[in-house]
Amino acid sequence: MRVKILGSAAGGGFPQWNCSCSNCRAVRTGTFHGKTRTQAEVAISADARSWFLLGASPDLRAQIEATPELHPREGVRQSPIAGAILANADIDHVLGLLLLRELQTLRVYATDSIRRILTEDNSMFAMLQRVPGQVTWSNFAPGETFQLLNASGEDSGLRCCALSLGRHYPAYVSTRRQGEFKSGEASLGLIVESPSGKRLAYMPAVPEISDSLLKKFDSADVLLFDGTFWSNDELIQIQGSGQTARQMGHAQVSSSDGSLSRLAGLRCPRKIYIHINNTNPMLNEAGPEYRQVRESGWEIAEDGWQFDL
Numbered sequence: 001m002r003v004k005i006l007g008s009a010a011g012g013g014f015p016q017w018n019c020s021c022s023n024c025r026a027v028r029t030g031t032f033h034g035k036t037r038t039q040a041e042v043a044i045s046a047d048a049r050s051w052f053l054l055g056a057s058p059d060l061r062a063q064i065e066a067t068p069e070l071h072p073r074e075g076v077r078q079s080p081i082a083g084a085i086l087a088n089a090d091i092d093h094v095l096g097l098l099l100l101r102e103l104q105t106l107r108v109y110a111t112d113s114i115r116r117i118l119t120e121d122n123s124m125f126a127m128l129q130r131v132p133g134q135v136t137w138s139n140f141a142p143g144e145t146f147q148l149l150n151a152s153g154e155d156s157g158l159r160c161c162a163l164s165l166g167r168h169y170p171a172y173v174s175t176r177r178q179g180e181f182k183s184g185e186a187s188l189g190l191i192v193e194s195p196s197g198k199r200l201a202y203m204p205a206v207p208e209i210s211d212s213l214l215k216k217f218d219s220a221d222v223l224l225f226d227g228t229f230w231s232n233d234e235l236i237q238i239q240g241s242g243q244t245a246r247q248m249g250h251a252q253v254s255s256s257d258g259s260l261s262r263l264a265g266l267r268c269p270r271k272i273y274i275h276i277n278n279t280n281p282m283l284n285e286a287g288p289e290y291r292q293v294r295e296s297g298w299e300i301a302e303d304g305w306q307f308d309l
Contacts, residue, residue: 006060008040041054053096061096108136110139111141117177201220208251260292
């Protein structure tokens with residue numbers, strides 16, 4: 001399985017369009033010791049020809065253009081993108097689907113709750129159903145393993161299993177409507193197994209690191225883990241108000257109960273932080289937080305990375 005990290009930032013990207021934190025200011029003045037990033041997006045393939053997206057980033061068009069493997073190959077209209085697997089209904093995870101509305105056949109995997117939010121509550125997503133067969137929706141339930149098929153039903157050889165991680169649906173879904181859905185389908189992590197048996201764990205939003213979750217991570221060969229915030233009160237410190245990291249559904253990186261400490265004992269050979277917020281000090285490659293992460297055996301994802309499993 002080939003894995004390409006198309007984007008590695010949290011929602012809003014880095015720098016964020018309306019942010020003047022020290023990180024974003026330094027990028028704009030050319031004094032930042034680090035790299036800019038688009039919003040989190042991962043593409044996977046068993047044959048390097050037919051690709052599946054983990055989510056659908058708002059930055060997807062630019063990410064496709066920056067990735068030759070995802071360019072059209074033959075004919076007037078064609079795409080090697082065969083499908084997408086949705087882990088939640090957050091705007092920065094699904095908005096990119098609307099960029100794929102140009103009558104391209106596509107298979108989208110989602111829980112029943114996420115599919116209903118998009119197709120029943122958001123009229124814009126009807127653009128994905130303008131002609132018969134434009135998008136094929138395939139439901140899955142947390143905990144079950146399913147095949148990744150293209151829109152024509154051909155088996156890619158990849159297998160996926162979703163883990164239930166969070167119980168909060170996006171703010172645009174009304175409280176009444178949320179009550180109609182299964183809370184365990186709100187926010188998911190994905191474990192993808194290659195034909196060789198190697199496993200990728202994609203966990204961009206993890207509110208709590210439980211012992212059972214640690215066991216799942218230990219069976220993975222590569223872990224792409226939630227690196228959104230360095231500290232629990234990061235946004236409050238910077239802007240004087242707001243929610244904590246945990247209230248937003250993210251375990252912080254630092255502190256004794258943060259991911260850097262809680263995941264220190266994993267035998268997983270490769271651990272990579274992804275979905276990194278623009279305010280996170282570990283983006284600064286000249287700073288102590290960056291050094292601490294690297295000295296602890298972790299990597300910090302960058303747009304354009306590629307590896308094989």
